Amino acid sequence: MNETLLAVLAVLGVLLAATALVLALLALRRTGSNRRTARRAGELPVDVQGLRAEVHALRTEVSDALRHLAVVRYDAFGDMGGHLSWSLALLDDAGDGVVLTSIHGRSDARTYAKNITDWSCDQPLSPEEQEAIKFARTA
Structure with missing residues (x-):
């Protein structure tokens, strides 16, 4: 009976590991598609938006310089x-x-x-x- 119990536990462990792997892959895929969707929609991270604003301000400031x-x-x-x-x-x-x-x-x-x-x-x-x-x- 010990051998049968060990075999059942081994099969359950393999099934549990396979289920965890499938769930992890689905979560990873969902996160990746959310990033692509956000980029497609024109949404940028806050730090990139800040850098763009600074570049725009510098270009405006430089336009008044004697260049x-x-x-x-x-x-x-x-x-x-x-x-x-x-x-x-x-x-x-x-x-x-x-x-x-x-x-x-x-x-x-x-x-x-x-x-x-x-x-x-x-x-x-x-x-x-x-x-x-x-x-x-x-x-």
């Missing part, structure tokens, strides 16, 4: 060489900023600043200043 820069060097006067005169465009993503120009002569140097709004200026621009704005826009 479009260009320098054009030239000879303002025919009798001077060395490209000592220059125009510098400092603009943000919207095309707002300033163009600085320094014109060097034999005895003096003059510096000018012109406000730029939406890639244009209310004051007349020299060809070199226009060129600096054009280069800055493509930079």
